[in-house]
Amino acid sequence: MDAKTAQILDGKALATKIQSELSDRVRALQPQIGRPPGLAVLMVGDNPASAAYVRNKERACAKVGIASFGQHYPANATQAELELAIHALNEDDRVDGILVQLPLPENLDAISLLYQIAPDKDADGLHPVNLGSLVRGEQGLRSCTPAGVMRLLQEYQIDLKGKNAVVLGRSILVGKPMALMLLEADCTVTVAHSRSQNLESITSQADILIAAVGRTEMIAANMVKPGAAVIDVGINRVVNPDGTSRLAGDVDFDAVKTVAGSITPVPGGIGPMTVAMLLENTVASYSIK
Numbered sequence: 001m002d003a004k005t006a007q008i009l010d011g012k013a014l015a016t017k018i019q020s021e022l023s024d025r026v027r028a029l030q031p032q033i034g035r036p037p038g039l040a041v042l043m044v045g046d047n048p049a050s051a052a053y054v055r056n057k058e059r060a061c062a063k064v065g066i067a068s069f070g071q072h073y074p075a076n077a078t079q080a081e082l083e084l085a086i087h088a089l090n091e092d093d094r095v096d097g098i099l100v101q102l103p104l105p106e107n108l109d110a111i112s113l114l115y116q117i118a119p120d121k122d123a124d125g126l127h128p129v130n131l132g133s134l135v136r137g138e139q140g141l142r143s144c145t146p147a148g149v150m151r152l153l154q155e156y157q158i159d160l161k162g163k164n165a166v167v168l169g170r171s172i173l174v175g176k177p178m179a180l181m182l183l184e185a186d187c188t189v190t191v192a193h194s195r196s197q198n199l200e201s202i203t204s205q206a207d208i209l210i211a212a213v214g215r216t217e218m219i220a221a222n223m224v225k226p227g228a229a230v231i232d233v234g235i236n237r238v239v240n241p242d243g244t245s246r247l248a249g250d251v252d253f254d255a256v257k258t259v260a261g262s263i264t265p266v267p268g269g270i271g272p273m274t275v276a277m278l279l280e281n282t283v284a285s286y287s288i289k
Helices: 011-033 048-064 079-091 110-116 128-136 144-155 175-184 199-203 270-287
Strands: 038-044 071-073 097-100 164-168 188-192 208-211 229-232 236-239 245-248
Touching: 011 048, 011 144, 011 270, 038 048, 038 079, 038 270, 048 270, 071 079, 079 097, 079 110, 097 110, 097 270, 128 175, 144 175, 144 229, 144 270, 164 175, 164 199, 175 188, 175 208, 188 199
Parallel strands: 038 071, 038 097, 164 188, 164 208, 208 229
Antiparallel strands: 236 245
16 A cells, blocks of 8 residues: 655745735836835855855846845955945835845844844844734734745645644744744644753644754654644755755655655745745835835
8 A cells, every 4th residue: 555645835836826926916016106116135245055045035036026136245244334234225215125144154243233124124024023013913024934834834724723833943033933923823832942852742742843943854754743734944955975965854854744744845845935925025015105
């Protein structure tokens, strides 16, 4: 008898659909507003992964009709220089969204820079004002990766009300806002992390399991409840014995897909959804002008 295989939650296909909807929205709004929406991505240094992410974001902007105001600074750029750049973008009427590409070189204080971004231009949804709105259940720009997870679960009509959700990871980028969004959707939420004891007993209770710890394929089949929805936020580069490399998530995909009810692939799962939500936040800021 063939082993059953989980339904694949295709983030790439949904992101394409969202981009198409945003493109239509921009075309409708542009004659009234008199300009396209604008997104400024600030990148510092020459991190190859960051450079690839920025290129992807700029390509996605072009598809939707968003103007890119990207700025690339050398690794030795100063905190004061970047703060001035952010303040100028806050005042620039052509710019609706501002994003600081992380990670930054160690000499820079990322948190302080994120605080400089005007909350209504915070395309990444990480400003304390926007995170505070999420805590209070109020309108605001939402953190892109967890918002992308929620949209993907919604698209595949995965029922969340009253379900046990386990979020692995407690970062401000994913884990904490993810837990709040699941709570808002009436889940019973547990946040587990590197210090959690008896991790397998926690994860195997989850109807919805979100892995966001940045450890390659740490979620094994025995850690997953049969029929669970497994969302893999991890993106880890693995070097093969022959020197080539591949991307892998935090979930052992091949093993877990025989147990889970649904699962996201890496790549092609949450990565494209994160970019789609970044574009959506930018268009949302643009549309209330």
